[in-house]
Amino acid sequence: MQKHRIAVIAGDGIGPEVIAEGVKVLKRVAELDGGFEFEFDEFPWGCEYYLKTGRMMPENGIDILKDYDAIFLGAVGYPGVPDHISLWDLLLTIRKSFDQYVNLRPVKLLKGAPCPLAGIKREDIDMTFVRENSEGEYAGSGAWLYKNSPNEVVIQNGVFSRHGCERIIRYAYELARKEGKTLTSISKGNALNYSMVFWDQIFKEIGEEYPDVSTYSYLVDAASMFMVKDPARFEIVVTSNLFGDILTDLGAAISGGMGLAAGANLNPERKYPSMFEPIHGSAPDIAGQGKANPLATVWSASQMLDFFGHKEWADKLIDIIEELMVEAKVLTPDMGGAATTSEVGDAVVFKLG
Numbered sequence: 336m337q338k339h340r341i342a343v344i345a346g347d348g349i350g351p352e353v354i355a356e357g358v359k360v361l362k363r364v365a366e367l368d369g370g371f372e373f374e375f376d377e378f379p380w381g382c383e384y385y386l387k388t389g390r391m392m393p394e395n396g397i398d399i400l401k402d403y404d405a406i407f408l409g410a411v412g413y414p415g416v417p418d419h420i421s422l423w424d425l426l427l428t429i430r431k432s433f434d435q436y437v438n439l440r441p442v443k444l445l446k447g448a449p450c451p452l453a454g455i456k457r458e459d460i461d462m463t464f465v466r467e468n469s470e471g472e473y474a475g476s477g478a479w480l481y482k483n484s485p486n487e488v489v490i491q492n493g494v495f496s497r498h499g500c501e502r503i504i505r506y507a508y509e510l511a512r513k514e515g516k517t518l519t520s521i522s523k524g525n526a527l528n529y530s531m532v533f534w535d536q537i538f539k540e541i542g543e544e545y546p547d548v549s550t551y552s553y554l555v556d557a558a559s560m561f562m563v564k565d566p567a568r569f570e571i572v573v574t575s576n577l578f579g580d581i582l583t584d585l586g587a588a589i590s591g592g593m594g595l596a597a598g599a600n601l602n603p604e605r606k607y608p609s610m611f612e613p614i615h616g617s618a619p620d621i622a623g624q625g626k627a628n629p630l631a632t633v634w635s636a637s638q639m640l641d642f643f644g645h646k647e648w649a650d651k652l653i654d655i656i657e658e659l660m661v662e663a664k665v666l667t668p669d670m671g672g673a674a675t676t677s678e679v680g681d682a683v684v685f686k687l688g
């Protein structure tokens with residue numbers, strides 16, 4: 336029997352609440368299929384672990400994770416530990432160490448999902464964001480000079496390598512070609528006169544290899560306006576690390592909310608494990624109350640199944656999410672329901688059969 340070994344990092348706040356439902360759903364899928372199984376190993380890393388040990392994960396954490404087939408992550412970060420420590424020492428370290436340079440984030444208005452935009456047809460919101468996930472504004476390059484003195488200076492560098500830009504842009508072109516969709520690049524070459532001019536140049540260069548793919552190029556400020564006013568313009572979208580972070584929260588807002596937005600951090604070469612996670616954070620404002628929506632996590636479980644080649648199950652989970660939202664009987668408060676996190680997870684399991 337095919338076995339998928341999964342490292343589970345539930346993390347902080349609502350992370351453990353939503354991940355419990357994701358694991359429940361994946362276990363049931365494997366049981367029903369009968370041809371594959373999951374082995375889940377849970378790691379209690381995160382902010383509580385930090386407060387006890389002074390580290391977000393053990394020193395050999397990356398070494399421990401490297402032989403897993405995938406990582407299933409809830410959320411990281413909690414008041415009491417500075418965010419730049421909790422995120423850099425766990426989530427961002429994993430993305431970088433395992434060269435998960437593709438962050439694939441669907442922004443699709445599923446049937447039944449709430450949408451705050453007026454006059455928009457459901458099928459108008461159907462995008463896939465290909466976010467650069469290894470460098471750019473998140474390279475972690477900079478300095479803090481003359482700290483705590485009146486001459487204090489901070490420098491945060493954006494790092495855009497040819498290798499890094501080419502591979503993410505090529506991935507996006509391949510996806511657009513495979514799916515027969517248009518490709519939009521989002522950048523900011525008018526103000527960021529080195530990094531984004533370079534990005535735009537590489538977008539054009541690689542495009543010469545893909546004459547069959549229609550392309551658009553927008554500045555990020557205009558793109559954010561069009562995502563709200565005319566989202567149908569966007570199909571496959573490729574953008575930098577920071578722009579992709581911001582625009583996918585905007586994407587979440589127009590396609591059902593943070594409780595429904597999923598993401599996959601992929602190492603396409605499969606040399607290292609890929610990581611699947613909802614894109615939301617630890618939501619301290621609702622943590623521990625059973626209010627967290629686990630559907631984003633279920634969607635990221637669907638992305639994991641797809642990545643492992645179980646496409647029918649991946650699609651089945653999306654169908655079930657849609658059914659739950661259309662029926663609107665078992666939903667969490669963010670979607671106007673009164674169900675708890677685990678009731679929604681149970682409803683998904685029930686619908687699986």
Ligand code: NAD
Pocket residue numbers: 349353409410411412413414418422426593594595612613614615616617618619620621626627628629631669
């Ligand atoms: P957040 O995504 O945690 O919360 C933003 C808002 O969305 C909150 O009102 C929250 O209640 C709501 N929300 C989020 N997920 C929800 C869900 N599943 N169901 C219902 N409502 C949901 O963002 P934030 O408040 O800016 O960040 C909180 C912490 O999480 C910070 O420490 C931040 O650094 C961290 N963070 C972690 C990740 C991650 O681990 N991938 C992502 C984003 C933020």
Ligand code: IPM
Pocket residue numbers: 422426427580614
């Ligand atoms: C996300 C998160 C992370 C990011 C943070 C927590 C470092 O916001 O996954 O969208 O910016 O990538």
Ligand code: MN
Pocket residue numbers: 580581584614
């Ligand atoms: Mn984000």
